[in-house]
Amino acid sequence: MSNLLEIKDLYVNYNTDEGVVHALNGLNISVEKGESLGLVGETGAGKTTMALSIMKLLPAKVGEITGGSLVYDGQELLSADEKVMKKIRGDKISMIFQDPMSSLNPTKTVGKQVREVLDLHFKNLSKAEKQEKIDKMFLLVGIPPERQNEYPFQFSGGMKQRIGIAMALIAEPELLIADEPTTALDVTIQAQILDLMRNLQKELNTSLIMITHDLGIVVEICTKVAVIYSGQIIEVGSVEDVYQKLHNHPYTAGLFNCIPDLKSDAKRLTPIKGSMASPDNLPVGCKFCDRCDFKTERCEKEEPKMYMNGTHGIKCFKYEDKWGE
Amino acid sequence: MLKYIAKRLLLIIPVVIGITLFIYLLLDLAPGDPIAIILGPDASPEQISQLTAELGLDKNVFVRYLNFMSDAIKGDLGTSWMTSKPVADEFLQRLPNTLALAFSALAMTIVFGLTFGTIAAVWQNTAIDGFTLILALLFASMPTFWFGLMLQIIFALNLGWLPAMGVGTIKHIILPATALSLGTIASQIRLTRSSILDVINMNYVRTARAKGAGGFRTVFSHVIRNALMPVVTNWGLTFATAFGGTIISETVFSIPGISSYLINAVKVRDIPVVMGTVIIVSIIVAVINLIIDIIYAVIDPRVKLGYMS
Incomplete structure (x- = not known):
């Protein structure tokens, strides 16, 4: 290999x-x-x-x-x-950081923060396709997709780390x-x-x-x-x-x-x-x-x-x- | 949110009562007799006692305060002891000049403070940063009245671009607002710079970079909003400072505003004018601070949700 x-x-x-x-x-x-x-x-x-x-x-x-x-x-x-x-x-290459408490932007919804990866690297996807991908990713890491309009401070540490993982993996x-x-x-x-x-x-x-x-x-x-x-x-x-x-x-x-x-x-x-x-x-x-x-x-x-x-x-x-x- | 705003508006009442009572007592304690000032040194004792009764000055200070306040609540701010004109009329005539000045100064502070503060932070420890900081220090050290005079000499007298004094057009505001905002621009630059530097080293900014966001996008989409919080809090203070500082600008640039109205009234103990001005100015400052707190809630979702619950 x-x-x-x-x-x-x-x-x-x-x-x-x-x-x-x-x-x-x-x-x-x-x-x-x-x-x-x-x-x-x-x-x-x-x-x-x-x-x-x-x-x-x-x-x-x-x-x-x-x-x-x-x-x-x-x-x-x-x-x-x-x-x-x-x-x-x-x-x-993507990275999951050590401290989930401080690794998410406190003034952006978690959905937006995950979406940013798609906005940066998958420019030709439509809005609906992006949303579908995000929903799937949230399910995959075990967070209800309807919570993506919430802010990081509304989540526990473990959930924040899952969001960090979702962010790192969404671009595969x-x-x-x-x-x-x-x-x-x-x-x-x-x-x-x-x-x-x-x-x-x-x-x-x-x-x-x-x-x-x-x-x-x-x-x-x-x-x-x-x-x-x-x-x-x-x-x-x-x-x-x-x-x-x-x-x-x-x-x-x-x-x-x-x-x-x-x-x-x-x-x-x-x-x-x-x-x-x-x-x-x-x-x-x-x-x-x-x-x-x-x-x-x-x-x-x-x-x-x-x-x-x-x-x-x-x-x-x-x-x-x-x-x- | 509406409940919060209503609560905050109600809170303005005790603030205004506190301020006016304080000023009223202070004016009563201060040396200088308004009767003597109005009638001059040759007044007879009959004239003095007649005027004292007419103005209600023979009554207890708290009774006078209560009378004044009950009139004020009904919308009657009284008449000037010196000119015998209604306070409200003259005040309203002068208010737009001062408000225009104070708001222009606040706007200039926000625009220039944020811009140069951000530039200095992003290019930290470079020549641009050093230049901005030196400029800020220079601004903070220059007295308003002197800088105002310099502006008049350069832009009005020598270059002839802008009018040196008076009111009327937007052109008239530029020089006095510049002189007035100089000090607050300087402190705004320094505050913005340090706030942005704090945020730029946060872990979530590194996360954004790790997602592939470029420097420009990172600063605009992740840094500025978070860095704004302490800066916005300072805007309320900036406005109060600018409002208080209008007296120097109004004097240097011969602007008929409320600050000069107030200062002249204090000099001759024209209590209705002083009190009328103080009441309205304190309400204006309190409302501006409320607006700034609302802006704060718009920027920070944590604050917003705190208000809602």
């Missing part, structure tokens, strides 16, 4: 008043057509930055892509101008980026939203990038997993590769240890010691080495490459001899 999206060696900086923050540091990832990728990482690892980079919606003047390439469907996006991006956003995009779509929601609503996304993804054969810090969500909905740390992918593989726990990056292993296991006798969870390296002052070698139990002198000086074994890749010197590059 061909890659729909291929990110190579992507570097993104935030130029803030306090200094330059290195958010992405040579990030590599690819997504095939119809594939669902789970992007896992803790807060500040660069998940949202990666999503916004793909859309080229990094905060103006502050966020800056300093290197790498971002090829979507054979087209380099980094050199694409705003005109090209306007056509891609919302139509080819080829790639859907969901940035922690369930973080702001309670567990029962979470399950509903995930169910909805899984069904829609199957129905429309959309590629999906599911950004989350929840390893459980990934198993439920994704086929491929990538673990992001300090703006780099440190482990990538199929869900089986990673969740078998035979071979894992020390950081991924640490993440698994943070999940309670009913079969184990352990009385306490084992947290990963320390915290992520500050993105304005990154270590030269492996970005995880300060927190790693397997650290050698070499880890501090030299950055490991991604070592591959079939579809499974781990960015750690432990696998240098066992696996190829």
Whole structure:
């Protein structure tokens, strides 16, 4: 299968008043057509930055892509101008945002906000055809279509997120980026939203990038997993590769240890010691080495490459001899 | 909505009573005797006591206030003590001049404030933004009377484009309204700019961009309406400021308006004129503020639904 999206060696900086923050540091990832990728990482690892980079919606003047390439469907996006991006956003690639409370315009009815996507990308549809599409979409995400003349403040958080999903899916995009779509929601609503996304993804054969810090969500909905740390992918593989726990990056292993296991006798969870390296002052070698139990002198000086074994890749010197590059 | 408007109109009554009572007591306490001013220094004691009784000044201040108010409710604002002409006649004759001035100033404030504030925000931290902000600072710092005189010198005396003083045509309003609105334009620019910058960084604006909306569409369809809310609230204040500021413009540009009428009346303690003017001006300002609150409800659906329930 061909890659729909291929990110190579992507570097993104935030130029803030306090200094330059290195958010992405040579990030590599690819997504095939119809594939669902789970992007896992803790807060500040660069998940949202990666999503916004793909859309080229990094905060103006502050966020800056300093290197790498971002090829979507054979087209380099980094050199694409705003005109090209306007056509891609919302139509080819769309995004569901993390916070449904603040992601909808408070002074526009939700129907109008969903319709805007059609107004922008389906100009040749008639008014009635658009309305039909909108009604269908509202039903699909489980909101009565007669409520589309209401305003966002009249809906609950979970319903607002459904409207966000309706907005992202109405154009039937080829790639859907969901940035922690369930973080702001309670567990029962979470399950509903995930169910909805899984069904829609199957129905429309959309590629999906599911950004989350929840390893459980990934198993439920994704086929491929990538673990992001300090703006780099440190482990990538199929869900089986990673969740078998035979071979894992020390950081991924640490993440698994943070999940309670009913079969184990352990009385306490084992947290990963320390915290992520500050993105304005990154270590030269492996970005995880300060927190790693397997650290050698070499880890501090030299950055490991991604070592591959079939579809499974781990960015750690432990696998240098066992696996190829 | 209608219920809300009716409620707000009823609320104007206590506001007007409060203002007029306050002014009436203040005028009574202020030094300066209207009788002495009217009759001059050579008046005999008989003349003084006769006029005092005639004007009702021998009665208690609250009794006088009540008498005045009961007449006012019947539509009789009394006659001027100085000119013996009915207050209402002269007031109504002068009112259009001041209203035209104040509304022109408000309109100019809204148009220029919104336009330049939006431009400055959209091109934040560029030369345009810097230029607009410096201009706003300059506007805010220039005294109205001085700027009015400068306008007269440049546009009336040197260029001869516009009349320097008086009333009559639209041309007559341009210079005084410009002088009057300068300060409020400056504050409107700054307020609009900061409000738009607040909204531009909101998540829902990013959502609009992610849907494929361009910069222009995003600003006009998503940013401005949301950014208007604090700006519109300020319009009521702007109108009151402009209305109060008309005295300087009226003086500099020799406009026979109600502000100069009021100020002259205060100087000679012509209480019927002062009170008549204050009542109507306070009603006008209250109604304008009500209109602005209604505009607010039109812009923000949350407010509108709040009124309806």
